[in-house]
Amino acid sequence: MTDEPTAGDDRVPVAGSERRAVPQVGRPISGSERAAVTMVLRRRAALPSVESLRSSLSGEDLADRFGAEPTDISTVSRVLEAAGLSIESSSPASRTLRVTGTVDELSSFFGTRLYSATVPGHEGTFRTRHGELTVPAALGEIVVAVLGLDDRPQAYPRSERAPRARTSFTPPQLAALYGMPESDGAGQTIAIIELGGGFAQSDLHHYFSGLGLPTPSVKAVGVDGAKNVPGKDPKGADGEVLLDIEVAGGIAPAAHQVVYFAPNTDAGFLDAVTTAAHATPRPVAISISWGQSEDQWTAQARTAMDDAFADAAALGITVTCAAGDSGSGDTDPSAGNHVDFPASSPHALGCGGTTLTTSGGKITSETVWNSSGSTGGGVSDVFPTPAWQAGAGVPARGRGVPDVAAVADPNTGYAVYVDGNAAVYGGTSAVAPLWAGLVARIAHLAGEPPGFVQPALYAGAAPGKASTALRDITSGSNGAFHAGPGWDACTGLGVPEPATAKVLGARG
Numbered sequence: 390m391t392d393e394p395t396a397g398d399d400r401v402p403v404a405g406s407e408r409r410a411v412p413q414v415g416r417p418i419s420g421s422e423r424a425a426v427t428m429v430l431r432r433r434a435a436l437p438s439v440e441s442l443r444s445s446l447s448g449e450d451l452a453d454r455f456g457a458e459p460t461d462i463s464t465v466s467r468v469l470e471a472a473g474l475s476i477e478s479s480s481p482a483s484r485t486l487r488v489t490g491t492v493d494e495l496s497s498f499f500g501t502r503l504y505s506a507t508v509p510g511h512e513g514t515f516r517t518r519h520g521e522l523t524v525p526a527a528l529g530e531i532v533v534a535v536l537g538l539d540d541r542p543q544a545y546p547r548s549e550r551a552p553r554a555r556t557s558f559t560p561p562q563l564a565a566l567y568g569m570p571e572s573d574g575a576g577q578t579i580a581i582i583e584l585g586g587g588f589a590q591s592d593l594h595h596y597f598s599g600l601g602l603p604t605p606s607v608k609a610v611g612v613d614g615a616k617n618v619p620g621k622d623p624k625g626a627d628g629e630v631l632l633d634i635e636v637a638g639g640i641a642p643a644a645h646q647v648v649y650f651a652p653n654t655d656a657g658f659l660d661a662v663t664t665a666a667h668a669t670p671r672p673v674a675i676s677i678s679w680g681q682s683e684d685q686w687t688a689q690a691r692t693a694m695d696d697a698f699a700d701a702a703a704l705g706i707t708v709t710c711a712a713g714d715s716g717s718g719d720t721d722p723s724a725g726n727h728v729d730f731p732a733s734s735p736h737a738l739g740c741g742g743t744t745l746t747t748s749g750g751k752i753t754s755e756t757v758w759n760s761s762g763s764t765g766g767g768v769s770d771v772f773p774t775p776a777w778q779a780g781a782g783v784p785a786r787g788r789g790v791p792d793v794a795a796v797a798d799p800n801t802g803y804a805v806y807v808d809g810n811a812a813v814y815g816g817t818s819a820v821a822p823l824w825a826g827l828v829a830r831i832a833h834l835a836g837e838p839p840g841f842v843q844p845a846l847y848a849g850a851a852p853g854k855a856s857t858a859l860r861d862i863t864s865g866s867n868g869a870f871h872a873g874p875g876w877d878a879c880t881g882l883g884v885p886e887p888a889t890a891k892v893l894g895a896r897g
Contacts, residue, residue, distance in 0.1 A: 560639025742797020
């Protein structure tokens with residue numbers, strides 16, 4: 390468009406910041422309305438591959454060696470303040486600055502124009518932009534991402550409510566069916582990321598008392614102005630929130646849960662992850678049940694999120710992410726196969742889904758979930774194949790998704806309690822907190838967190854050969870991909886079994 394601001398000779402583009410235009414762009418936005426962005430700065434030194442670290446880093450060590458340079462923060466702060474912008478907060482460890490200003494000030498500083506637009510499937514209007522962002526040349530090598538100026542919804546929950554489930558399972562039943570080690574996760578903390586909805590303590594008391602379990606300690610933490618808002622979206626985000634809490638708590642009832650509520654934007658998502666990863670006490674796992682096709686993210690946002698997951702892994706945190714509920718095509722409106730992000734991050738444990746059938750308290754069959762939705766899975770278009778996946782039969786063209794799986798079919802789903810009503814939910818949203826709960830059990834028994842678990846799970850895996858750490862799922866498809874012996878783009882290496890905990894260090 391001819392009315393876009395020009396970058397000028399003293400400005401440089403922010404790599405990977407190009408945004409797609411919304412199909413129905415509305416009026417231009419200008420004026421004194423306040424807005425905020427999250428800026429991500431470069432590392433002072435490259436972070437080594439997580440699997441090469443002999444032990445987890447302390448928060449201080451990560452900040453001092455691989456965080457932002459103090460001089461970089463000072464330089465950026467000086468330039469921002471000279472332009473009339475305000476720095477709300479800064480974190481050398483996560484390399485982020487939260488910056489506020491008027492719409493006019495932010496648009497001018499980052500060389501863009503904002504427009505009001507509606508987004509299909511969402512109420513209200515949002516700030517949107519298209520094209521790339523620019524910054525003053527003095528910041529060109531320092532700033533690696535600018536997020537949140539465009540505040541269109543970034544991700545979707547990966548849960549499915551079953552109107553007429555043929556059977557359902559409680560989390561303790563699944564822990565027994567999958568042979569999880571006996572533990573309640575005592576002394577561990579599970580972080581859960583939410584981009585909407587909320588929970589009421591009364592629902593948690595009702596649900597866990599019905600299971601004969603103590604109600605877990607659950608704390609809500611607001612990020613970037615978001616809050617726990619229960620009872621407003623029982624058919625949407627509330628279901629996601631309560632599913633996550635109840636599954637994680639049903640697997641590890643003595644683990645403390647911290648639920649981070651953030652705006653559903655790329656900035657909000659990143660800020661929730663970095664806040665959780667650098668929290669005290671440090672979580673043993675971060676469970677994420679929100680995502681979107683990796684093609685629908687800007688490159689800068691994908692990189693910033695993957696870097697945040699790398700930090701978490703270096704700190705000894707396992708990040709579990711839902712692989713999606715729309716099969717091999719995911720949520721991308723264009724044709725072809727797409728994987729879901731953040732599950733496609735090589736520093737996240739991608740969690741796929743199955744359909745589970747039992748009889749007499751034992752599993753009689755387990756196949757790829759492909760009914761009333763379908764598990765996501767495939768090969769990333771943007772992340773290369775990690776070294777720990779290279780020998781497992783994953784196509785050499787990219788990172789394979791998922792890594793692991795568990796039941797996700799809403800027709801054989803999870804019995805939960807949402808906004809005063811018993812319900813059955815499925816979706817890979819349930820698999821991420823299930824694996825987070827399993828990680829908490831293992832950490833309790835081992836006396837230390839298992840951390841970055843992928844290399845251990847993939848050890849010994851080969852094309853057409855099942856992992857010794859998981860039970861292989863060899864039947865079914867998610868559209869373009871079919872299950873078979875060994876790793877596949879439907880259920881990864883498979884589902885938990887007793888050997889899983891032993892491989893990851895549990896002594897129980």
